[in-house]
Amino acid sequence: MPPLTSTSPLTAETRHAVSIVLNGAPRTGHAHPRLLLSDFLRHELGAHGTRVGCEHGVCGACTVRIDGVAARACLTLAVQAEGRRIDTIEGLTRANGGCMTALQEAFRRHHALQCGFCTAGILMSLTDYLGRNPKPTEEELRDMLSGHLCRCTGYAGIVRAVMDVTGRTRTEAAHV
Amino acid sequence: MKPASFDYLRPATVADALAALASGGEDARVIAGGQSLMPMLNMRLVQPRLLIDLGRLEELRMLRAEDGWLSVGAAVTQAEVLARPTLAQEVPLLAAALPWVGHFQTRNRGTLCGSVAHADPSAETPLCLVATGGEVVLRNLRRRRTVAAADFFLGPLTTAKAADEIVECVRFPLARRGSGHAFREQSMRRGDFAIAACAATVDDHSASLAVGGVADRPTLRSWPLVAGGLPPDLDEALNAFAWDFGGDDDQHATARYRRDLVRRIGRTVLEEALSCRR
Numbered sequence: 001m002p003p004l005t006s007t008s009p010l011t012a013e014t015r016h017a018v019s020i021v022l023n024g025a026p027r028t029g030h031a032h033p034r035l036l037l038s039d040f041l042r043h044e045l046g047a048h049g050t051r052v053g054c055e056h057g058v059c060g061a062c063t064v065r066i067d068g069v070a071a072r073a074c075l076t077l078a079v080q081a082e083g084r085r086i087d088t089i090e091g092l093t094r095a096n097g098g099c100m101t102a103l104q105e106a107f108r109r110h111h112a113l114q115c116g117f118c119t120a121g122i123l124m125s126l127t128d129y130l131g132r133n134p135k136p137t138e139e140e141l142r143d144m145l146s147g148h149l150c151r152c153t154g155y156a157g158i159v160r161a162v163m164d165v166t167g168r169t170r171t172e173a174a175h176v
Numbered sequence: 177m178k179p180a181s182f183d184y185l186r187p188a189t190v191a192d193a194l195a196a197l198a199s200g201g202e203d204a205r206v207i208a209g210g211q212s213l214m215p216m217l218n219m220r221l222v223q224p225r226l227l228i229d230l231g232r233l234e235e236l237r238m239l240r241a242e243d244g245w246l247s248v249g250a251a252v253t254q255a256e257v258l259a260r261p262t263l264a265q266e267v268p269l270l271a272a273a274l275p276w277v278g279h280f281q282t283r284n285r286g287t288l289c290g291s292v293a294h295a296d297p298s299a300e301t302p303l304c305l306v307a308t309g310g311e312v313v314l315r316n317l318r319r320r321r322t323v324a325a326a327d328f329f330l331g332p333l334t335t336a337k338a339a340d341e342i343v344e345c346v347r348f349p350l351a352r353r354g355s356g357h358a359f360r361e362q363s364m365r366r367g368d369f370a371i372a373a374c375a376a377t378v379d380d381h382s383a384s385l386a387v388g389g390v391a392d393r394p395t396l397r398s399w400p401l402v403a404g405g406l407p408p409d410l411d412e413a414l415n416a417f418a419w420d421f422g423g424d425d426d427q428h429a430t431a432r433y434r435r436d437l438v439r440r441i442g443r444t445v446l447e448e449a450l451s452c453r454r
Contacts, residue, residue, distance in 0.1 A: 005188035009196075009226060012181035033184035033227065036218070055177040056215035057282055069255070069284045075214035076285070079184050080207075080229060125281055146366035147279030 004083060009033075018078050022047060023091030031078035038062040040078035041088060049089035049120050053149070060148035063121035064088050070128035089120035092127070103127070106161035114152030122148045122158065135166050179217035183226045190235045190344070193228050194317045198340045200226040206342050207231070208250050211278060211286030212294035230342065238345065241266050245311075245347040250290075254283035254301075267348045269308055269375055272359035273300040279367040289343040292328070295335045298370040298389035300361070301346075302329055306394040307375040307386035308348050312337075315344040322347075329393040355379040358448035360441050361389070364428070371429045372437035376445035378453060383407075385414075385442050390434045391421045406446055414442045 010016045015030035022045060029044035036055070041047045041064070053061035055074045062073040065087035092101050103126060106112070113119045122145070129136070129144050136144070141162055145155055187193040197204050203225035207213050210231075216222045230236055236251035239260065246266050248257060254277050257263060257270070264271040277283055277291065277300050291301035292312060305312070305325040312328045314321050314337055328336050337343060351357065361373035373388040383406055384398035397417050399407050407413060418435035425431050 004232065005186050005192075007187070007192060009183035009185035012183050012225075032181065034179040034181050034217075036178065039178075055218050057211060057278075060279075060281060063281050066285075070281045071285045072211075072281060074218070075210055075282070077184070077210075077214075077227075079186075080210070080231065082186075128284075129280060143275075143366060144280045147281045 010079060016079060018044075018082055020081050020083070021085045023087055023094055029078075033077065033079050035078045036074050037064070037076040037078050037081050037086070038073035040081070041073060041086070044078070047088050047090055051117050051120055053117070058149070059118070060121045060125065061118055063124045063148070065124055065128055068128065070125045087124065087127075089123060092123065103130075103161070103165050106165045107158070110157045110161040110164060112153060112157040112161040113150075118148055118150040118152075122150070126162065130162075130166065135168055136162075137168070138163065177218040177220075179214075180220055180223040182224050184229065185226060186229045186232065190230075190233055190315070190342075191317070193230055193233065194315065194340070194342065196226065196228050197342065198317045200224075200228070202339050204228060204339075208236070209253055209285040209287040209290050211282045212290055212296070236344065241350060244350050246270075246350060247313075247345050247347050248288045249345045250287060250343055252287060252289075254278070254286050254288060254291075255280075257288060258283065266350050267304075267308065268351050269357040269359055269377065270301075270304050270348060272357065273304050273373075273375065276300050276359070276361055276367075276370070276373070282367075289346055292346050293335065293337060293343045295329050295331075295333050295393070296369070297332050297392050297394070298373065300359075300370070300373060300388065303373055303375050303386055303388035303394040304359075305346060305348065306396050307377060307384070308351075310349060311347040312343055313345045313347065314338075314341040316340045316342075320344065325394075326396065331392045352379060354453055356449040356451065356453035358445040358452065360445050360448075362437050362441060369428070372434050372441060374438070374441040374445045376442075376449040378406075378446065378449040383446050383450065385417070385446060387417070387421070387438055387442070390418075390423050390438060395421065406450060410443065410446070411439070414439045417442070 019028040051061040053059035057072045057075045205224040206228045208230045236249040238249040258274045310325045356378045361370040370389040375386045386396040388394045418438035423431040
């Protein structure tokens with residue numbers, strides 16, 4: 001792996017080697033400095049599960065985990081991810097013996113998706129968020145979901161799915 | 177939307193970063209969390225020739241309360257400050273306002289210093305810095321200087337920072353005993369830019385209100401308490417404050433609506449701040 005820091009910059013016209021740990025496996029690709037992490041994952045490493053929506057951080061479709069923390073892949077350069085652990089939607093089933101996780105099953109059961117474009121990002125946010133706040137109230141959950149745009153579900157199914165998995169019913173949650 | 181081409185430097189030290197910034201001139205920009213700069217790069221509103229990444233510099237990861245100030249280094253994220261267990265005692269206004277900064281997912285990478293350097297007129301962190309009487313520590317290759325928040329913000333995306341300087345850290349005064357603080361804002365949806373944001377501080381002698389999103393920079397006004405309470409003519413005072421912004425209609429709201437928000441939310445947060453003094 002090249003040294004993380006340098007006194008001379010990575011030049012704009014050159015594709016530089018970028019090594020990350022993608023869903024637990026070391027991977028290397030090449031990127032111009034201006035390449036977004038979202039495009040690096042999709043076009044360079046072939047991880048197409050991460051969707052690209054607005055490309056300015058509003059829609060949430062490209063959300064991945066960087067060193068465990070949910071963040072927008074479209075607001076991160078591939079070269080900034082050098083040496084980082086990147087977790088994407090593909091890693092959820094892989095880490096669960098090839099089966100869908102309880103959260104993914106609940107999404108299916110509660111019709112928490114229709115077209116599915118927002119789903120990968122929402123699941124990656126939730127895996128980080130529920131780790132920090134395992135039993136959010138509906139109000140807290142909807143606040144977190146404000147970082148994702150879903151034009152199919154109206155969020156009702158998503159909220160139901162999460163409340164189901166966390167063992168909180170919507171009646172005990174604060175009404176929003 | 178993809179950024180235009182640039183060289184990218186990941187310096188080993190702040191000194192290396194400052195040297196590169198000095199030689200890069202107006203064509204060089206620094207990035208830390210990137211949650212304000214990356215959208216502007218993607219939309220090509222800024223097209224630097226050189227991008228200098230401060231995000232991994234340990235020297236800029238300081239987060240500490242001492243000598244009456246909470247100091248937050250340039251590489252410290254909004255999420256890290258929000259997760260600080262003592263924040264609500266140290267800078268209660270920041271504890272109240274940070275949950276309104278962007279979203280959970282952007283706070284995980286976005287930095288306080290980045291928000292301050294970006295200087296969006298509706299942003300919460302610059303508003304809190306002005307409301308609390310905070311400071312901005314600027315550094316270039318030769319020297320370090322401290323600028324009061326009130327003198328730092330000059331207009332939309334315009335600050336007193338020179339092209340060869342970085343915002344090394346921002347400093348918030350620790351809340352005084354007996355003071356009360358409150359924050360509220362109005363936006364089209366949670367996490368959007370504030371149409372109007374109000375931060376109130378009440379101590380033993382005065383009540384002050386800082387407003388963001390209405391004028392071209394966060395603006396502060398104070399009134400003396402009368403018999404230990406808010407001034408009896410507060411409505412008139414808030415009305416005068418609201419008109420003094422001279423706001424214009426824009427795509428988000430009319431000037432009239434903004435004046436109404438200043439009058440209503442302003443009174444609400446001042447009353448909240450008065451009642452939660454401790």
